[in-house]
Amino acid sequence: MKLATAQTIVSQEVSVNGAAIRGMIKSAADQGARLISFCEGALSGYGKAQIRRPDRWRTFDWDRQEAELRSIADTCRQFRIFAVVGAAHRLSAAYPPHNSLYVFADDGNLLTRYDKRYLSSTELGGWYTPGTEPITFEIDGYRFGSAVCIESQFSEVFAEYERFGVDVVLFSSYGIPAHFRIALQAHAVLNCLWIGAATPAQTADEGAAGTIGPDGRWISLCSASLEPGFAIATLDRDDPAYEIPLRKARPWRAKARQGDIYRDKFVDDPRSRDRSGY
Numbered sequence: 001m002k003l004a005t006a007q008t009i010v011s012q013e014v015s016v017n018g019a020a021i022r023g024m025i026k027s028a029a030d031q032g033a034r035l036i037s038f039c040e041g042a043l044s045g046y047g048k049a050q051i052r053r054p055d056r057w058r059t060f061d062w063d064r065q066e067a068e069l070r071s072i073a074d075t076c077r078q079f080r081i082f083a084v085v086g087a088a089h090r091l092s093a094a095y096p097p098h099n100s101l102y103v104f105a106d107d108g109n110l111l112t113r114y115d116k117r118y119l120s121s122t123e124l125g126g127w128y129t130p131g132t133e134p135i136t137f138e139i140d141g142y143r144f145g146s147a148v149c150i151e152s153q154f155s156e157v158f159a160e161y162e163r164f165g166v167d168v169v170l171f172s173s174y175g176i177p178a179h180f181r182i183a184l185q186a187h188a189v190l191n192c193l194w195i196g197a198a199t200p201a202q203t204a205d206e207g208a209a210g211t212i213g214p215d216g217r218w219i220s221l222c223s224a225s226l227e228p229g230f231a232i233a234t235l236d237r238d239d240p241a242y243e244i245p246l247r248k249a250r251p252w253r254a255k256a257r258q259g260d261i262y263r264d265k266f267v268d269d270p271r272s273r274d275r276s277g278y
Helices: 014-030 047-050 054-059 061-080 149-153 154-162 178-191 199-204 242-256
Strands: 002-007 035-037 082-089 098-104 110-117 136-139 140-147 168-174 194-198 209-211 218-221 229-234
Touching: 002 168, 002 194, 002 209, 014 035, 014 082, 014 229, 014 242, 047 054, 047 199, 061 082, 061 149, 082 110, 082 168, 098 140, 098 199, 140 149, 140 154, 149 168, 154 178, 178 194, 209 229
Parallel strands: 002 035, 035 082, 140 168, 168 194
Antiparallel strands: 002 229, 082 098, 098 110, 136 140, 194 209, 209 218, 218 229
């Protein structure tokens, strides 16, 4: 299947962002993409960049965002494509929103929503409320999970998805700086996952959107020229390039982590127990 990772210009205007997202969805579908992923805050704007003060969530136009989300859902239905869209998710009036990824199916239904779990100290200062659960969903036999921004620095997020049998982690961030990119490549190769990374166009100069293969290598990249666009990668378990990571390394690592392959090899030997001698 074909995965598109997008970089749109994220503005303070929800309706402008929505139009950009819908246009990108149509273009990706025209090029045969089955799924397109957008950055965190792609629709609502990201807190510190577009909202700028936590108290502005009180006057945020939630009705406009809901209308845009419904319009995006209709676009997915019209062009028969899945989409993952970053947007704040409104909670009750007393609480800051979640920093979320909405997952739309190709029939226009809202399939699920991921709420960012690991928040920075700044985000916890009234910007966002942390989520509590990982999510997975399936498209054409491939299982997907999601992660957002600073979660790139938590290896347990990606290891957990590997245990859940996920094939692809969709990573959405407002910028993918060098240390994020290094970490994502490591998570991909250590867990034998594809990782699709989406970012805004205005941060592409520090790291463009693209997809990393299960061997840790980038297999698609957008332009780093701050221009909107998307990059398409083909996900193929039968690609000979991934025989070692997918057919050998991942199954073996699962057995190694369980420990069963070692238990009958343990020995009761005094030379093993004695750590003081040669």
